[in-house]
Amino acid sequence: MLVRKALELLSNSSYQYRCLVTVALPQIRRTPAAMATVPPPDVLRQPMHIPKKTLLGPGPSNPHPNIIEAMTQPILGYLHPEFLEIMDQTRAGLQYVFQTNNRMTLAVSGTGHSGMEAALVNLLEPGETVVICEHGLWGQRASEMATRMGCNVVKLPRAPGQAFETYDEIEEALKQHKPAVLFVCHGDSSTGVLQPLDGLSDICHRYNCLLLVDTVASLGGTRLYVDEMGIDCVYSGSQKVLGCPPGLAPITFSEAAIRKISNRKTKPLSFYLDMTLVGNYWGCFDEPRRYHHTGPINLVYGLRAAVTEVAKEGLENVVARHQQNALKLHRGLEAMGLQLLVKNPKFRLPTLTTVEVPEGVDWKFVTDHLMNKHKIEIAGGLGLTAGKVWRIGLMGYNSTEENVNRVLAAIAEALSLWEQAKQSAKI
Numbered sequence: 001m002l003v004r005k006a007l008e009l010l011s012n013s014s015y016q017y018r019c020l021v022t023v024a025l026p027q028i029r030r031t032p033a034a035m036a037t038v039p040p041p042d043v044l045r046q047p048m049h050i051p052k053k054t055l056l057g058p059g060p061s062n063p064h065p066n067i068i069e070a071m072t073q074p075i076l077g078y079l080h081p082e083f084l085e086i087m088d089q090t091r092a093g094l095q096y097v098f099q100t101n102n103r104m105t106l107a108v109s110g111t112g113h114s115g116m117e118a119a120l121v122n123l124l125e126p127g128e129t130v131v132i133c134e135h136g137l138w139g140q141r142a143s144e145m146a147t148r149m150g151c152n153v154v155k156l157p158r159a160p161g162q163a164f165e166t167y168d169e170i171e172e173a174l175k176q177h178k179p180a181v182l183f184v185c186h187g188d189s190s191t192g193v194l195q196p197l198d199g200l201s202d203i204c205h206r207y208n209c210l211l212l213v214d215t216v217a218s219l220g221g222t223r224l225y226v227d228e229m230g231i232d233c234v235y236s237g238s239q240k241v242l243g244c245p246p247g248l249a250p251i252t253f254s255e256a257a258i259r260k261i262s263n264r265k266t267k268p269l270s271f272y273l274d275m276t277l278v279g280n281y282w283g284c285f286d287e288p289r290r291y292h293h294t295g296p297i298n299l300v301y302g303l304r305a306a307v308t309e310v311a312k313e314g315l316e317n318v319v320a321r322h323q324q325n326a327l328k329l330h331r332g333l334e335a336m337g338l339q340l341l342v343k344n345p346k347f348r349l350p351t352l353t354t355v356e357v358p359e360g361v362d363w364k365f366v367t368d369h370l371m372n373k374h375k376i377e378i379a380g381g382l383g384l385t386a387g388k389v390w391r392i393g394l395m396g397y398n399s400t401e402e403n404v405n406r407v408l409a410a411i412a413e414a415l416s417l418w419e420q421a422k423q424s425a426k427i
């Protein structure tokens, strides 16, 4: 109140008055903060409690120590030349991980959902048609977003655990609906399905349709060569196979996708996710870089370290490691008498395995036991698989033989305890 009055006087009054107020103003500002009526919460007097856990669910996963180390480095300004250089190095690393020469390759500030929204909101305009392969929750999520954007959404559903084994139904939908975009989730973390993509872009391009692929749960742990596969837009998430904390969504756009964006009749519905503006900040175009939003500086350091870890091990080796550890896990689970949800091994996602909960077993008893006794996270189902499966993730730094053995032993122990509890309840 006093400050407002002083400012009014300052603008309306004579020179003498202005001098007086200018001298008095700092005194007024220094008055103790009597306005704060909400006291500091007592909980802030205690340190944060953060236990160490092994995250073998659908993500986030435990990061490589080098990634955490990178994130503790000093903060730079969002346009400082040293930070721009780190962004450039991160882009180059992402091009390697995506296996693409796409100039529009960057990381959106936000989790995997921001990648999904950025792709849809830039590639589609209201009223346009998108065909969405719904073989799990992530196709349903894309349908929800595209519907909100005012697009005409054509859904191709699949039962949980099923992939599109042939492209016949997809091609039929492209022929009939002439969509601008086809959406496919490469690795669906709700069902554990790996959807093959080879040859799909040829079909899309025959019908003048862009191919958009979600690789939030698969990038780095599966064979995904964006240029070779002719995919037009791919996004991912930092916190799963790349093993960085959550908060960045790597994304890449082909030249055809860039053309579609440049020829839009309307501006993208989101300013924050306008890829032309964000692409300029990331240095994707041959033009001076401008502020668009404050980049999440330390997360970018983390992502730079994450792509470095992939480069050090070699992409092919990283993919092979995920494949081998997933196979060991699958064999171990089957040896225990458990069934995998995805019946055909060809369609099993190596980074995330869905295991059917046997009749009469309480899925939560098992997940709770793993957490309480071993500090190991595995998850229950999600969407259509809720209550029906366990989801076990072996992602990035966590995809090790030791973790496979630990999680198998802990599940066997939990199931045997469940049996014992059932028996003693009968007695």
Ligand SMILES: Cc1ncc(COP(=O)(O)O)c(C=O)c1O
Pocket (backbone or CB within 6 Å): 058, 059, 111, 112, 113, 114, 116, 138, 185, 187, 188, 189, 190, 214, 215, 216, 217, 237, 246
């Ligand atoms: C395949 C897939 N797409 C999208 C997402 C959404 O990512 P986020 O939770 O990071 O926003 C997830 C998250 O589990 C996912 O597994």
